[in-house]
Amino acid sequence: MKFPTNLQKMVPHTTETLNNERKKANFPIRDMESFMNGEKNIKLQEKALKIIRADPEIFDQRNIYFMSRNEKLEHSLRQEKKVQELLREKKIDANDISHIYSLLDWPSPFDLSRGMFIPTLEQQGTDEQKEAFLKPAKEYKIIGCYAQTEMGHGSNIRSLETTATFIEETDEFQINSPTLTSTKWWIGSLGIVSTHACVMAQLYVKGKHIGLFPIVVPIRSMIDHKPLPGVTVGDIGPKLGYNTMDNGFLNFNKVRVPRFNLLQKYITVTRNGTVSRPANINPRITYGTMVFVRANIAANMGRQLAKGITIAVRYTSVRRQFGESGQPETPVLDYSIVQYRVIPLLAKTYAMIGMSQEFFSEYEKTAALIDVGDFSKLKEMHAVSCGLKRWSSETTLYGVDTCRHVCGGHGFSMFSGLNEFFNGLYPNIIWEGDNYVLAKQTASYLVKSAHALRQRESVEVNDTTDMIRHFMNIDNQLTPQQLFTWSGKSAQQIAGDNSVLLDLLSLRAVSMVHDLAVKIYRKGQSWDDSSVPSQGIATAHSEYIVCLYFSRHIKKLSSNSPLRPILDILFKITALSFLTRNTGELYSLRNEAALTRAQINGLESEYIEYIKIAREQAVPLVDALGVPDEKLNSSLGRYDGNVYEDYMARALNEPLNRDGTGDEIRKRFYQQYIGPTLHHNEAQSGAKL
Ligand SMILES: Cc1cc2nc3c(=O)[nH]c(=O)nc-3n(C[C@H](O)[C@H](O)[C@H](O)COP(=O)(O)OP(=O)(O)OC[C@H]3O[C@@H](n4cnc5c(N)ncnc54)[C@H](O)[C@@H]3O)c2cc1C
Numbered sequence: 060m061k062f063p064t065n066l067q068k069m070v071p072h073t074t075e076t077l078n079n080e081r082k083k084a085n086f087p088i089r090d091m092e093s094f095m096n097g098e099k100n101i102k103l104q105e106k107a108l109k110i111i112r113a114d115p116e117i118f119d120q121r122n123i124y125f126m127s128r129n130e131k132l133e134h135s136l137r138q139e140k141k142v143q144e145l146l147r148e149k150k151i152d153a154n155d156i157s158h159i160y161s162l163l164d165w166p167s168p169f170d171l172s173r174g175m176f177i178p179t180l181e182q183q184g185t186d187e188q189k190e191a192f193l194k195p196a197k198e199y200k201i202i203g204c205y206a207q208t209e210m211g212h213g214s215n216i217r218s219l220e221t222t223a224t225f226i227e228e229t230d231e232f233q234i235n236s237p238t239l240t241s242t243k244w245w246i247g248s249l250g251i252v253s254t255h256a257c258v259m260a261q262l263y264v265k266g267k268h269i270g271l272f273p274i275v276v277p278i279r280s281m282i283d284h285k286p287l288p289g290v291t292v293g294d295i296g297p298k299l300g301y302n303t304m305d306n307g308f309l310n311f312n313k314v315r316v317p318r319f320n321l322l323q324k325y326i327t328v329t330r331n332g333t334v335s336r337p338a339n340i341n342p343r344i345t346y347g348t349m350v351f352v353r354a355n356i357a358a359n360m361g362r363q364l365a366k367g368i369t370i371a372v373r374y375t376s377v378r379r380q381f382g383e384s385g386q387p388e389t390p391v392l393d394y395s396i397v398q399y400r401v402i403p404l405l406a407k408t409y410a411m412i413g414m415s416q417e418f419f420s421e422y423e424k425t426a427a428l429i430d431v432g433d434f435s436k437l438k439e440m441h442a443v444s445c446g447l448k449r450w451s452s453e454t455t456l457y458g459v460d461t462c463r464h465v466c467g468g469h470g471f472s473m474f475s476g477l478n479e480f481f482n483g484l485y486p487n488i489i490w491e492g493d494n495y496v497l498a499k500q501t502a503s504y505l506v507k508s509a510h511a512l513r514q515r516e517s518v519e520v521n522d523t524t525d526m527i528r529h530f531m532n533i534d535n536q537l538t539p540q541q542l543f544t545w546s547g548k549s550a551q552q553i554a555g556d557n558s559v560l561l562d563l564l565s566l567r568a569v570s571m572v573h574d575l576a577v578k579i580y581r582k583g584q585s586w587d588d589s590s591v592p593s594q595g596i597a598t599a600h601s602e603y604i605v606c607l608y609f610s611r612h613i614k615k616l617s618s619n620s621p622l623r624p625i626l627d628i629l630f631k632i633t634a635l636s637f638l639t640r641n642t643g644e645l646y647s648l649r650n651e652a653a654l655t656r657a658q659i660n661g662l663e664s665e666y667i668e669y670i671k672i673a674r675e676q677a678v679p680l681v682d683a684l685g686v687p688d689e690k691l692n693s694s695l696g697r698y699d700g701n702v703y704e705d706y707m708a709r710a711l712n713e714p715l716n717r718d719g720t721g722d723e724i725r726k727r728f729y730q731q732y733i734g735p736t737l738h739h740n741e742a743q744s745g746a747k748l
Pocket of ligand 1: 171205206207208211212213214215244245246247248301306486489490491492493494495496590
């Protein structure tokens with residue numbers, strides 16, 4: 060199919076509009092990219108880009124929107140094979156892989172081996188087990204998955220039914236799936252790829268139930284990849300998205316593995332069946348992999364929202380609707396309601412990326428302490444990682460939904476780059492703990508900490524307990540003026556001072572924690588009945604932590620850095636979006652803490668004003684997020700602004716439109732279905748139009 064090429068050029072052209080937006084930059088874009096993404100990541104991304112550009116036949120993703128599930132799976136397996144070749148040829152190393160897949164922007168069927176199997180072995184295997192399983196996994200001589208969820212249970216892992224029973228006579232464990240619902244389900248990298256599974260099973264030794272522990276089980280032959288005796292394994296079938304991953308099912312019929320395969324860093328079962336655990340062990344440690352994965356999700360979500368917001372900002376900057384007669388129509392981003400939908404998401408993208416850098420370094424400190432047997436930071440890390448995983452996945456997913464909605468009809472096209480992307484992001488709100496369940500974990504830590512402080516028990520010192528301790532002000536050391544730093548100030552003064560905004564965010568969270576603690580500890584409300592307020596508490600706490608960490612990240616810049624003014628504005632937009640979302644929370648703060656009507660109305664106006672300022676920098680700000688066209692895979696978000704030309708080119712490439720194969724399909728459809736409908740009267744009467 061040919062499309063006319065001699066059409067009039069639109070004036071002003073979208074490329075020109077986008078370039079004019081770039082000229083408005085009041086900060087150095089490259090420096091901003093370096094500050095937000097880090098030079099190391101920029102270099103790794105450049106290297107990954109070179110690799111995928113050098114081999115378009117393997118790595119080009121433009122055509123994925125036309126592919127069936129099996130075609131996608133095959134395309135990604137081909138890519139993984141190439142990645143493995145590059146690894147063996149030492150053209151890339153293990154660090155490059157995540158950058159390559161970040162650009163391809165879909166999962167590899169090997170991902171769970173890298174993302175969960177290997178980390179579990181690292182965290183919970185002994186040195187001998189690392190030699191036996193971790194080493195070959197890192198060399199891709201075996202491929203593994205993390206098999207926890209079952210058809211019948213996901214959130215409530217205590218009720219998992221798969222058993223691992225010690226057989227003393229043969230020095231083995233017998234792995235069994237006693238019921239249909241005990242079949243492992245949803246397991247990534249399992250359906251067609253894995254040779255081994257790290258199976259979470261209920262451990263039984265000498266008839267005694269010990270608890271849930273990970274055990275490595277070979278599942279496919281290392282010779283012909285066929286399932287081993289007693290193992291039934293397959294793919295669970297089509298899903299909303301994430302279709303290059305072979306999520307699978309796995310059923311064991313009394314499969315035996317050596318005792319050695321039970322990961323024994325935190326539990327030992329001896330030859331004669333004596334069970335022991337190291338002293339002072341924190342029972343949460345076996346969930347260490349989940350904390351790691353949640354921390355990773357929280358850290359990665361900002362990079363994902365960066366893609367969505369880049370597309371939305373560039374497109375709404377060049378998309379024109381209505382306007383003054385005789386003038387070019389108005390870019391839709393100039394409408395305040397469009398700004399109101401887009402700019403806070405841009406601000407939150409920056410906040411999320413800034414937060415994640417601070418948070419991940421906290422995670423690394425915790426992991427290093429755990430390695431030397433110090434679990435003192437694990438409780439808070441667990442609570443914060445649950446909260447931030449929940450907040451960042453929800454903000455990103457629904458943020459991307461807003462991005463596609465704000466693109467109007469074209470947002471609904473796969474060529475927007477936002478739909479396959481949205482579907483792939485979706486499981487982030489479910490896996491590694493459903494978000495609603497995670498909120499309860501975070502709230503429980505906060506409420507219990509508040510109660511312990513009230514009882515004057517010793518409570519570990521960290522950002523969360525500091526926040527509670529400060530506002531509980533148990534011994535009345537602080538005056539109301541010291542506590543309620545906003546009182547007597549105008550909205551402009553409040554919004555102008557980042558530390559006051561942080562105070563407000565933290566009091567908002569502490570006040571919710573206090574209310575729930577009273578209900579639970581004084582009025583006897585059950586934890587289950589507390590799950591509704593727990594959602595609000597987890598959100599308020601995460602929003603405080605996001606702003607706290609983002610502000611710490613900004614403070615790393617010198618006070619006269621040219622990046623600071625706009626980052627400061629993005630901080631304020633983020634904080635004000637949280638504070639003004641439900642102003643009832645601010646009205647209902649108690650006594651001197653409550654804000655006045657004038658302050659609250661004023662904060663809403665300040666919020667809109669800051670959004671207007673940031674709108675002027677929106678295109679430079681998304682440029683500085685450094686998301687290349689390969690990752691965007693979008694007509695609407697292209698760096699050069701050739702939106703409509705690219706959109707048309709992609710439509711012409713639709714299989715139904717292609718010369719040759721498309722002609723054949725259309726001809727067949729016409730002959731079999733369309734023609735007989737159009738001409739059925741002729742067949743009866745012989746009449747022609
Ligand atoms: C694409 C994808 C990939 C996955 N990959 C893996 C993998 O590789 N390995 C693996 O082991 N698992 C994997 N999972 C499973 C995932 O971790 C679980 O789906 C998730 O933990 C939720 O559990 P569930 O599906 O059993 O939901 P359920 O627990 O059945 O939840 C159903 C509903 O009940 C609610 N609910 C449950 N309990 C409570 C409660 N106590 N209080 C209030 N509400 C509650 C939930 O919020 C939810 O709305 C994957 C899932 C998906 C979608």
